[in-house]
Amino acid sequence: MERTEEQWLTHLIRCHDKELPELRKLNSYYEGTQPLSYMAPELQQELQETVRQVVINWPRLVVDSIEERLDVEGFRFPDEPSADEELWRIWQANDMDEQSQQGHLDGLVMGRAYVVIGTRADDAKTPLITVESPLDMYAEFDPQTRKVRAAVKRWSEESPDGKVDHASLKLENATSWWLKEKGVWVEDPEHARDDHELGEVMVEVLANRPRLKCPNGVSELADVIPLSDAACKIATDMMVSAEYHATPRRVAFGFGEEDFVDANGRKVSAFSRIIGRMWATEKNRKEDGADVIQFNEASLSNFHETLKQLATLVASISGMPPYFLGHATDNPASADGIRSAETRLVKRSERRQRGNGGTWERVNRKVLRIRDGEWNPEARALETIWRDASTPTIAQVADAAVKKHQAGIVPLRQTREDLGYTQAQIHRMEEQDEQTAQDAMQRIMSGDLAALEAGPKPPAELILPEAAAPEPVPVS
Template identity: 75%
Template sequence: MAVLTAERTEEQWLARLIKAHDADLPQLRRMDSFYEGTQPLAYMAPELQRELEETVRQVVINWPRLVVDSLEERLDVEGFRFPDQPESDAELWRIWQANDLDEQSQQGHLDAMVMGRAYVVIGTRDGDATTPLVTVESALDMYAEHDPRTRQIVAAIKRWSEEDERTTIEHATLYLPNSTSWWLKEKGVWIEDPAHPRDDHDLGEVMIEVLANRPRLKCPNGISELADIIPLSDAACKIATDMMVSAEYHATPRRVAFGFGEEDFVDESGRKVSAFSRIIGRMWATEKNRKTGGDGDGADVIQFPEAQLTNFHSTLNLLGSLVASIAGLPPHYVGHSSDNPASADGIRSAESRHIKRAERRQRGNGGTWERVNRKVLRLVTGVWDPRARSLETIWRDASTPTEAQSADAAVKKFTAKIIPLRQTREDLRYTQAQIQRMEEMDREAANDAMARVMAGDMSALEAGWKRPPDDDGEDDDAEQLEGAAA
């Protein structure tokens, strides 16, 4: 990494970032192959692999996908809010929905855990100045460099190619603090793309943010969640493949036949049977006499006992336990069970470390989405809003309590006046849209009750509907209803 310097030209940045990205691509593709289950078979001699290539196919136990998906399933963004407002910000959520970030954010979280990072690009949208364009990009297509002093992104690049029947055209977008430019490669040289005029926005910041998984002080681009799981996954795939080979050749009782010729292995029509039919599931018979010794013309068959596969089962169970321990997964996630099923409390206790890992991801990814929204607001309003520095990401609860437990705890806190009604509904895991509909229903019911009281119907005071408190913390409807009753 290096500090952005005025001496470095755009062409130099382009070459530098492409070189760094090319160096990362082999490892990124390797991690991606493990998540997709397309990795090559490990722990097998190359000579044996070549010999068995046509007859043996790898058995993939895709623990890497299990580890990533089980965490990603607990990372759901539900809104954003400023510190001075109790509800989520409607405008930021509108922009979020307009960019399909419900879906794209999940893909970004997943790619970040698989490859260590994903990227979020913020830009303007043609024809709609009030709705910036926000996209989530794969690390296979993008690379960003950080300033070691400020840890801010100083330059980034996005690459893609277009192919036709005769040639391949390489494209790149270069993101710098005050400009965004589009490039294409002609005759081995990068030139600015005449079809895309450059954008000299002069914002002073690169309009890119990184969704980094487990970033460290010296590794701001993050570390793959699969780094510790891949060796165990390789071992499990090797053992499972060996088990299937053993099942093919050793689990069925083996026979040795003496005194048989090819003419003896025929069906009732006189046609030769396959080698597999000779091994499994067919009766062997011959008219030759049983050989009793000497030079007789008899035949004899000896059967060996079948091989047991329990040694493979034990090894796979051991590897599964190690994966669960390293990844913080509950044992039942990797198929471990006992004769006595775990209680609900036992299951929740087993999930506690897994939930904490999900909450850590929420904190890190939440910071990225808050920085994204600060840049979104800058494009919408034209100024850097200081309030946006205190923006908060609202996440769905990463734990899995029962509905009855959640309701009981939330109601008790609300009854004791520890938390307000809106927080109670958030604790019950209602979405921000559902909460807003409930509050609208509360207001309609309160207005209806007030109208009935003003008409002389005092029974409306017993309805129990109240509007949520205003910014002053007082329930104005309750005050008005009490005044009307008086």
């Protein structure tokens, strides 16, 4: 049965509300504000004013190690050797250098982020692109086409009468705006409906590791959170031990609880059930008297070894090199060893590039549809240009790129892309190459060979072959 717009709105909001607790939990682990796990409530109550939780934020390290390798450099049509300048102009006009980074980050942390495409009232040739957090937005997929069939974005605003809840409902042929009045959603009279009749929802999903039965993606932290909880618990226990055991421990014989009072005669917590500063026992004072002895301080090395083992497990699961987690060795790794250790991390990053690249290509198809008023069939073969996810040295990259170009395997533009130059930099280089070639040709035509020798040289492939000298005519 076909849902009405109001039914779609309430359905999507209800689904979003179910996911919000888990999304907020994942976000707290990235921010390092998660609650302490694996500790008895009685112990937390005893220590709450003495020792704070020690947060070892491995979740942020795992996410940032991948996100730092996801940089979009441009978009290219199949028959064009360089990036499309118009698509890059629209990308830059929407601050997508920054927004795309934030979308990749939220996708890795919470499993997904959303990209919304719309129009601008002041510039019809520059469609509007925004990236939205899954804490504010939810989308539902069509089970047959696996495309987004409905989405909702929610936000709140303060007004003189209190907080007002707003929502934007995005369907295949229309976008409408709503607000809540007296607990009921009604259409917002200040925003006109947009009946675009495009046949597609102007929303795309940046999903992390989507699966056939889970198109919304999975958080990159799913496997790391239990180990992070354990590390935070061990580190906190280490601080507790430093407070109570790393200094010499005392035992008092022949003292009663009434003997432990402060300057005002009030009892102090000398008989802690779990951890105490002093152990004491009451005996017959007439026969045994009182005595105080001192134990040696405890070593914290057992905590260090446990943390190292947990770090090794995190490195194994996340694909990060052990030295990312502070696991150093006596012998420093060679350059080849470092590259070998990063192989899994690089491959994981390239997988994220492939998945996110498909999303950005679909976004640009819808951008072109809004700009041109019709679907561009060539945009189905768009390619996202990514920066190299690996970290080779500059000398190694330059040596390999130049050798491939000299052997005629790749053209000059591809060589410059392999060297890591941006599309804007390559465009300026090509303009300079063209100007240099024109100047050289003009000097040749004018016969100014001396100036040609002293001036800048054009690229090798632009130099014309020397004309063969005419053979002498034999004189009879």
